[in-house]
Amino acid sequence: MANFNLKINGKTHTVDVEDDTPLLWVLRDHLGLLGTKFSCGIAQCGACTVHLNGNSTFSCVTPVSSVGNSEVVTIEGLSEDGDHPVQKAWAEVDVAQCGYCQAGQIMNAAAFLNENSNPTMEEIDNAMNRNICRCGTYHKIREAVALAAKSN
Amino acid sequence: MSTLTKSSRRDFLKIAGTSAGGLFIGFNWFSCDSPKVEVLSTEEILSQAKSFNSYLSISPTGDVVIYSPNPELGQNIKTSFPMVVAEELEADWEKVRVVQANLDPAKYDRQLTGGSGAMPHSWERLRKAGATAKFVLVAAAAKTWNVPASEIKVEKGIISHAGSGKKGHFGEFVSEASTMTAPEEVTLKDKKDFKIIGTPVKNVDFKEMYTGKPIYGLDFYREGMLHAMIQRAPFGMKIKSVDDSAARGVTGVKDVITFGTSVAVVGTSTWPLMKAKKLIRIEYEPEGAVENSTDHDRIFKELLATGKAEVKRENGDVAAAFKNAAQVVSAEYQCPFLAHSPMEPENFFAHVQGDKAELIGPTQTPDRARQETATLLGIPPENVTVEITRLGGGFGRRLRADYVVEAVEVSRAMNAPVKVTWSREDELTGGAYRPAVRYRFEAALDATGNMVGYKLRGVGMNAGNCTRENNFPAGAVENVLIESIEHKSTITTNAWRAPITNFLAYAEQSFLDEVALAAKKDPVQFRLELLQKAKNSPVGGELGYDVDRMIGVVKTAAEKSNWGKNPDVKQGFSVYFSHRSYVAQVADIVMEGGSPVLKKVTAVTDCGMVVNPTGANHQVRGGIVDGMGHAMYGNLTFENGVPKQKNFDSYRLIRMKEVPDIDVHYVDSGFDPTGLGEPALPPTGGAIANAIFAATGRRLRSQPFIEQKEFSDIKLEIRRG
Numbered sequence: 095m096a097n098f099n100l101k102i103n104g105k106t107h108t109v110d111v112e113d114d115t116p117l118l119w120v121l122r123d124h125l126g127l128l129g130t131k132f133s134c135g136i137a138q139c140g141a142c143t144v145h146l147n148g149n150s151t152f153s154c155v156t157p158v159s160s161v162g163n164s165e166v167v168t169i170e171g172l173s174e175d176g177d178h179p180v181q182k183a184w185a186e187v188d189v190a191q192c193g194y195c196q197a198g199q200i201m202n203a204a205a206f207l208n209e210n211s212n213p214t215m216e217e218i219d220n221a222m223n224r225n226i227c228r229c230g231t232y233h234k235i236r237e238a239v240a241l242a243a244k245s246n
Numbered sequence: 247m248s249t250l251t252k253s254s255r256r257d258f259l260k261i262a263g264t265s266a267g268g269l270f271i272g273f274n275w276f277s278c279d280s281p282k283v284e285v286l287s288t289e290e291i292l293s294q295a296k297s298f299n300s301y302l303s304i305s306p307t308g309d310v311v312i313y314s315p316n317p318e319l320g321q322n323i324k325t326s327f328p329m330v331v332a333e334e335l336e337a338d339w340e341k342v343r344v345v346q347a348n349l350d351p352a353k354y355d356r357q358l359t360g361g362s363g364a365m366p367h368s369w370e371r372l373r374k375a376g377a378t379a380k381f382v383l384v385a386a387a388a389k390t391w392n393v394p395a396s397e398i399k400v401e402k403g404i405i406s407h408a409g410s411g412k413k414g415h416f417g418e419f420v421s422e423a424s425t426m427t428a429p430e431e432v433t434l435k436d437k438k439d440f441k442i443i444g445t446p447v448k449n450v451d452f453k454e455m456y457t458g459k460p461i462y463g464l465d466f467y468r469e470g471m472l473h474a475m476i477q478r479a480p481f482g483m484k485i486k487s488v489d490d491s492a493a494r495g496v497t498g499v500k501d502v503i504t505f506g507t508s509v510a511v512v513g514t515s516t517w518p519l520m521k522a523k524k525l526i527r528i529e530y531e532p533e534g535a536v537e538n539s540t541d542h543d544r545i546f547k548e549l550l551a552t553g554k555a556e557v558k559r560e561n562g563d564v565a566a567a568f569k570n571a572a573q574v575v576s577a578e579y580q581c582p583f584l585a586h587s588p589m590e591p592e593n594f595f596a597h598v599q600g601d602k603a604e605l606i607g608p609t610q611t612p613d614r615a616r617q618e619t620a621t622l623l624g625i626p627p628e629n630v631t632v633e634i635t636r637l638g639g640g641f642g643r644r645l646r647a648d649y650v651v652e653a654v655e656v657s658r659a660m661n662a663p664v665k666v667t668w669s670r671e672d673e674l675t676g677g678a679y680r681p682a683v684r685y686r687f688e689a690a691l692d693a694t695g696n697m698v699g700y701k702l703r704g705v706g707m708n709a710g711n712c713t714r715e716n717n718f719p720a721g722a723v724e725n726v727l728i729e730s731i732e733h734k735s736t737i738t739t740n741a742w743r744a745p746i747t748n749f750l751a752y753a754e755q756s757f758l759d760e761v762a763l764a765a766k767k768d769p770v771q772f773r774l775e776l777l778q779k780a781k782n783s784p785v786g787g788e789l790g791y792d793v794d795r796m797i798g799v800v801k802t803a804a805e806k807s808n809w810g811k812n813p814d815v816k817q818g819f820s821v822y823f824s825h826r827s828y829v830a831q832v833a834d835i836v837m838e839g840g841s842p843v844l845k846k847v848t849a850v851t852d853c854g855m856v857v858n859p860t861g862a863n864h865q866v867r868g869g870i871v872d873g874m875g876h877a878m879y880g881n882l883t884f885e886n887g888v889p890k891q892k893n894f895d896s897y898r899l900i901r902m903k904e905v906p907d908i909d910v911h912y913v914d915s916g917f918d919p920t921g922l923g924e925p926a927l928p929p930t931g932g933a934i935a936n937a938i939f940a941a942t943g944r945r946l947r948s949q950p951f952i953e954q955k956e957f958s959d960i961k962l963e964i965r966r967g
Contacts, residue, residue: 095497109712113498113885115517123473123515128465129458131638133589134670138894141589169458176457184456188448188860191868192320194462194589194638213965222902226894228639229320230871231864232905242822 098158102127103171109158117161118142118153121168129169129197133226140225143198143205144168150205150224171195172204180204183242191229199225203239213243255499280936296383296424296730300353300374301331308403308417310337313347315354317516317610318451319588319637320868322861325450327372333442334376334435337416338403343630344450346899349612349632359610360635360645360741362825362921367856369918377435378428386422388954428872437855446860449635460650463607463635464667471663472500472512474656475519477526478676479507480887489527496522503659510656512816516667523669532737539582539682539883542707546580546684547734549705555729558715560726561786562965567699571690573626579687580751581949584680585889585897586742590638591673596653597663601625603654606664608637610644619649619654641872642741647679661722672894679882680742681707681735683749687757688724695765697776699725700756706732708739712746713833716790719758722780737884743872744924747824749949755932756947759939769819769936770804785813791823796914799830799850806911807832807848816842818936819927826920827853828913829928831870833937834906842941844934844964846907847874847927854917859957862922867908869926873966875900877931880952904964938962 099105109124116135121127121144125233130153133141145167158177172178174220180203189197197221203237206211206221212220218239292311295303302310312328318554328344331337349357356367380400387405388395391412398407406413409460437443454461478486485658490502493511498518503510511522535541594607596619603623609615612632620627637644653666668676683706706712708930715728742748762772772796779785800821803809809817809832816837821830834846849866856862879898882889889899935946944956952962 114521119515123517125457126467128460128467131462131590132464132516132667133591134894136670136893136895139589145697157403176453181456185448185452188446188452190320190449190452190455191322191864192589192637192639193449193451196455197458200456215966219903226589226899226901228587228641228872228899229864230875230900230905231870232902233867233908234869235902236865 102166111208113159117156141198143201179246180242183238187238264437282398306417315347317359319640326857330372331376334373336400362923377432382423382426386419409957435734439486461636474512474666476510482534482887483530484533485527486531536887553731559728564725564727566688567725572693573691576688580684581749585677586643588639588642592649594650594653595665596657603630606633615647615650641743679737680964689761689864694949701727704731707735721784721789722776726850747928751822752931757937777946799828803830803850817939818933820932822929827925831933833933835937835941841961848909850911854919865922866926873927874931
């Protein structure tokens with residue numbers, strides 16, 4: 095066990111956990127930040143996506159010991175009131191079915207649009223291909239990312 | 247104003263009137279320049295509200311709370327049920343709050359999610375719940391104003407009387423109305439007057455979902471709760487010995503307990519348990535058949551040849567029809583096992599205290615969870631409470647209560663509140679799968695290409711009946727024999743979205759394509775001729791489907807897809823009736839660089855009246871994507887009772903880049919609404935396989951498509967057009 099000081103959503107949190115504990119479980123079990131979801135645990139589905147220094151990151155395979163001084167942003171910290179352009183586009187398009195993967199989808203889309211504010215549909219498809227939606231809301235996700243890009 | 251809470255949100259708007267000192271507030275996310283105002287929480291509304299019936303409470307502030315009893319797993323029932331209640335109530339949707347009801351058999355019938363049955367079951371009940379509440383509110387207003395109830399109008403939560411100019415909102419009449427007896431019978435609205443039903447209404451949980459609120463079962467935490475993860479035995483095996491010494495040495499592990507064929511590691515957080523679980527040394531021994539996928543292939547062939555079949559339907563003289571046939575077509579179709587793989591792995595919270603148990607989590611069958619818990623603990627079912635969280639998908643997996651009962655086992659053993667969490671590996675290897683099945687079809691054609699004989703013989707696993715004997719083309723063929731053979735497998739199997747028909751439809755619709763080709767008929771025309779026969783002179787008793795409705799979707803799909811009009815687009819047709827709804831689909835394939843590329847699927851659905859177009863489109867598109875993904879990639883194979891595919895790196899699910907355009911249409915047949923969670927899935931595989939044949943001359947009779955030898959030399963792709 096060791097103490098880690100983590101910068102998450104603009105605040106510093108101290109946790110006492112094993113070095114190999116994935117950031118996902120630090121967020122969920124130790125900090126009560128439950129918006130970041132567990133699904134595959136092996137960086138295949140993207141439900142656990144957070145931002146590390148602005149980059150889309152699979153928190154399920156990110157050991158807490160590797161986070162260091164990186165700025166972590168989770169779905170809870172993406173915007174103060176849920177009004178990030180991507181969240182607004184998701185609401186406007188009414189993307190979700192079960193909704194479980196959507197926080198990860200939103201985080202991935204937000205990081206992607208930050209890098210590429212005027213993407214082609216093909217670029218959207220490529221970027222969002224790392225997140226699985228078992229309900230098959232892909233058409234709506236594509237539409238919402240395009241809308242967020244347009245409205246930003 | 248003491249009950250109002252201060253909100254930090256900056257974009258509430260529409261302060262809509264005050265009476266009992268309350269504010270009426272609608273919520274709009276996108277109006278960021280509105281002033282800060284205050285809003286009542288749902289709990290505060292409920293603390294003042296009067297209950298009108300199981301579905302509905304209204305507060306003196308005019309806020310309406312509608313309870314949604316059925317588990318929500320993405321089928322959008324939590325939005326569509328309240329829409330129906332609100333419609334008949336004439337409520338203002340902006341003032342409706344929706345609350346997930348807990349399990350309450352005294353208040354609700356059929357509080358489960360399965361079989362696409364919720365809407366047809368509850369349609370009348372929900373309408374009556376809204377209409378009877380409106381009736382007593384109007385009666386209360388009539389009494390208060392001393393005017394005839396027949397002269398009162400209700401619109402968007404406002405009750406008015408034109409003659410006297412009197413007007414008030416629901417809340418003003420709540421006290422009076424809630425003391426009145428609701429009528430047994432009440433007049434329901436004419437469908438043409440619907441204002442909410444038929445309009446695109448947003449998912450009621452959208453804010454929670456898009457801001458990461460803890461609304462799923464896996465998000466449930468309670469102070470002092472223990473976590474547990476479980477190693478389950480291979481199918482057909484039992485535990486011989488357990489060495490848990492290494493697992494117990496992991497920091498954070500409190501205990502390791504064995505029950506039945508399972509070993510649970512229990513601790514204070516999840517990650518140590520994931521590590522500890524891998525360190526348990528368990529020796530197993532067979533207690534039944536330990537099966538491999540190669541065994542299944544052999545069993546299917548043996549049983550198809552010599553197995554004892556149950557005759558499900560027999561019309562005419564089948565032997566004579568085949569003996570006298572000008573041409574006989576036959577083919578066999580087989581599919582693999584599939585896992586449900588909902589994005590939220592199985593999990594449940596249980597707290598056993600003496601002769602009581604508290605259960606919280608994602609379940610499609612809360613009453614089954616309660617009953618099985620009561621049986622395990624030997625306590626009355628009334629002593630078990632079930633709180634239903636939002637479900638991160640289900641697809642049939644959460645119809646079972648195995649993962650609930652094991653949480654109860656661990657809670658009892660630890661004498662503590664416990665949440666059991668499954669890993670993805672647990673989910674894929676400890677499933678209750680869509681079982682493999684094999685079908686043999688035979689068709690007898692006369693000299694003019696009419697199908698005069700039809701035989702289907704299927705071997706299922708734990709399926710009971712692996713056929714749907716009263717479904718099309720039954721009724722359309724003079725001589726029919728449909729037989730089902732059962733193999734009892736030790737591998738646990740269960741309903742998987744559109745049970746049986748998720749593969750039977752593919753096999754049947756592909757086979758009919760083969761028959762149409764042999765008969766030298768256009769596949770659409772061939773089906774329409776059969777349907778016309780079923781309409782004019784139906785063969786043999788009960789038909790499970792409405793011929794006119796099926797003809798309706800077939801014709802509309804041919805029209806909307808420009809069937810056969812573009813020689814560069816190779817098309818496949820499929821139509822299927824399941825779960826009370828009719829769906830026809832056309833798949834469009836274009837050859838690119840020698841490879842068939844699936845570009846588009848056109849779907850035409852008759853589910854009666856569409857309650858929420860957004861939700862309906864979701865279910866149709868989602869069902870097609872699901873059917874397409876599993877037909878293309880889905881494959882779970884067994885070795886010594888354990889699946890070889892243990893996570894999404896080897897068990898492939900469809901992704902963004904592999905989804906074609908999907909064009910969705912509906913036929914308005916004037917019927918009451920039927921469910922849509924399943925019916926769009928069954929036709930998809932057949933439409934795609936038939937289009938692949940049209941494009942390449944290669945007939946796919948097994949799934950998954952990409953692993954078939956027919957595509958060992960060319961690539962099969964799906965891409966947006």
